[in-house]
Amino acid sequence: MDEAIHAFQQTRMRQVTGPSADVPPVPVLHRQAAVLAVAESARILEIAVRVALDGRRTPPFEPRELFWYAHAPASQLWILRFTGNLTLRSVQFQNAARIALALAAARLVAGSLDLNHGFWVLLAVLTLSRTTAGQTWAVIRTAVAGNLVGAVAAGALLIGLGQHIEAYAALLAPGMLLAFALGPLLGIAWAQGLFTLVVAIAFAQIAPATWRLAEARIVDVVTGSAIGLLCAMLAWPAGAxxxxxxxxxxxxxxxxxxxxxxxxxxxxxxxxxxxxxxxxxxxxxxxxxxxxxxxxxxxxxxxxxxxxxxxxxxxxxxxxxxxxxxxxxxxxxxxxxxxxxxxxxxxxxxxxxxxxxxxxxxxxxxxxxxxxxxxxxxxxxxxxxxxxxxxxxxxxxxxxxxxxxxxxxxxxxxGRAAPGTAAAPAAGHMSGPRRPEG
Structure with missing residues (x-):
């Protein structure tokens, strides 16, 4: 590609510096410029794919400024990735700060109130937190509803089976299969409800359990949800x-x-x-x-x-x-x-x-x-x-x-554009039909 591009440029130079009758018209000159841009884009794509496939081991990588990562060790790449996101303008930093704040608050509340199975509070924060306050509230409402239904089902199961550990052992495998296979497909409410049921089946085999296990699950999930929602409202509530x-x-x-x-x-x-x-x-x-x-x-x-x-x-x-x-x-x-x-x-x-x-x-x-x-x-x-x-x-x-x-x-x-006017279409724009995006 490098040789072809240089030869193409030399041919163009000979054309425009020769006799005036041989100079191409302006539309042809513009098409030549477009061809050069396409050729350079193809060359960049080829190098990028080769770097990805060969593991940064096959030069040349020109321009080096664009493919600087091809020569950098993995440790430097990790450091640059970490330090590059240490800014308030990074949504990765914002998400990390929000989750860290929520987890710290969840740990403090769970330890201070001495909640049974307090790790469920932290788990609720991790699984139910979203990047906007509105989205977090919508997810929490659905998740709490699913947990309530699951807790009722788990309480009935624990009362009905009592201390028959063999029955719980027989139900655990199919219960986990249903929870982890159907939960992601049916939505957050089903996932939370089925997970509550699986947790009750698993814990009943470890120690004697009553319907209060389902009650503790609801209390922990609601507590974690409240903490996650509060942090979502305080830290970057509008998301991106x-x-x-x-x-x-x-x-x-x-x-x-x-x-x-x-x-x-x-x-x-x-x-x-x-x-x-x-x-x-x-x-x-x-x-x-x-x-x-x-x-x-x-x-x-x-x-x-x-x-x-x-x-x-x-x-x-x-x-x-x-x-x-x-x-x-x-x-x-x-x-x-x-x-x-x-x-x-x-x-x-x-x-x-x-x-x-x-x-x-x-x-x-x-x-x-x-x-x-x-x-x-x-x-x-x-x-x-x-x-x-x-x-x-x-x-x-x-x-x-x-x-x-x-x-x-x-x-x-x-609002300032005159009626019936529109901006000129962008040359070389490859994003497809325009879709307004906020």
């Missing part, structure tokens, strides 16, 4: 609904220097004198935003209508990252670009970068800075159709179309 906005805003802010830095690298005088922008901050923000988006999509929709397309933000950020790698790699000009075209390219890069700043402000509800409050469209180059200029122009215009589509879907801007 607000966090996805914050992480998307941080991701867009991280894309701003990448766009400007990539344009600066291609337009530097002399060529190669500018340092490529670091991509690790944007990659870190992308991982946090992906985790928040995953949790957001797993949570039930609220009462407010969903509008913003967060998936498109993730796709656009990936496009920024890939362009920041492959444009300097395959489009670095041998000689300095014409000054006028270089200025136009810089202006176009700043216009798209300003759009990311404005979108980030809209995501968090902040007022955009005065210099980026108005949307501008990148200007096309007017000089010789050099591959570097054409590819950079196509990349910027594709990003501009993506960002325009995202901006049109944000609740803060949806």
């Amino acid at each position: 609904r607000r966090e996805v906005r914050r992480t998307m805003a941080d991701l867009l802010h991280a894309c701003t220097p990448l766009i400007r830095g990539t344009v600066a690298v291609l337009t530097a005088v002399p060529p190669g004198s500018a340092t490529p922008p670091p991509t690790q901050p944007a990659l870190h923000r992308l991982r946090l935003a992906e985790a928040a988006y995953d949790q957001f999509r797993s949570e039930p929709a609220g009462s407010r209508p969903a509008q913003a397309d967060w998936h498109a933000v993730l796709i656009a950020a990936g496009q920024v990252l890939l362009g920041a790698h492959w444009l300097p790699r395959f489009d670095m000009p041998a000689t300095a670009l014409p000054p006028d075209d270089a200025d136009r390219a810089r202006a176009g890069g700043h216009a798209v970068a300003d759009t990311t700043v404005r979108l980030a402000c809209l995501c968090t509800g902040d007022r955009p800075p005065p210099g980026v409050a108005t949307r501008t469209t990148p200007c096309s180059p007017v000089g010789p159709p050099l591959p570097a200029l054409v590819d950079l122009d196509v990349w910027l215009r594709s990003l501009d179309a993506q960002f325009a589509r995202i901006e049109a879907g944000l609740p803060e801007t949806a």
Whole structure:
């Protein structure tokens, strides 16, 4: 793929620097840029799959900045994964903090009240806690109802069988099979009710048990449910609904220097004198935003209508990252670009970068800075159709179309659009039909 891409670029350069009659028309130049983008995407995919299958042992891994994990030891990867989530913007950290608080409170309450089988309080916290207060309350209501029915059935079973341990032993295996096979299929109420019944059968074989065992189970589950619900209300009760906005805003802010830095690298005088922008901050923000988006999509929709397309933000950020790698790699000009075209390219890069700043402000509800409050469209180059200029122009215009589509879907801007107008479709957008997402 590397050899084919370099040969393709050399052919394009010969075409545009030869006789004027041989220079392809503008639509052909744009299709060539699209072909280059597809080829680079296929190359990145091939390397990613090879890294996953070969266990990070078969070089080359270019660009190294994108596949940095292929050369890192497992211990470093674990440390980076742990430290990367030590931020309030990480939904993983939020979930861990919420569960830790709930378990600590459950242990304190169970020990202070000297509850029988107090570990059921902690187990209820673990199994019934969810990422939003509303979802936790819905699950707790269903689970408590299932436990009540299961406790009644368990109490009747314990009264009916008495101390006949052989009967309990005969019922344990089929009871566990039904509980663990049907519970996940029929829902949380069935799972909790059947589990209560299985617990009663198991404990009756260990020590003499009465119907009060089912009563203790209900008390422990209700206690754990109350603790879990209280912690859900106190610690990040909205789940990822607000966090996805914050992480998307941080991701867009991280894309701003990448766009400007990539344009600066291609337009530097002399060529190669500018340092490529670091991509690790944007990659870190992308991982946090992906985790928040995953949790957001797993949570039930609220009462407010969903509008913003967060998936498109993730796709656009990936496009920024890939362009920041492959444009300097395959489009670095041998000689300095014409000054006028270089200025136009810089202006176009700043216009798209300003759009990311404005979108980030809209995501968090902040007022955009005065210099980026108005949307501008990148200007096309007017000089010789050099591959570097054409590819950079196509990349910027594709990003501009993506960002325009995202901006049109944000609740803060949806009401401002004139009747009968719509944002331009994003070039190269692969997310399928648009689905509003909050």
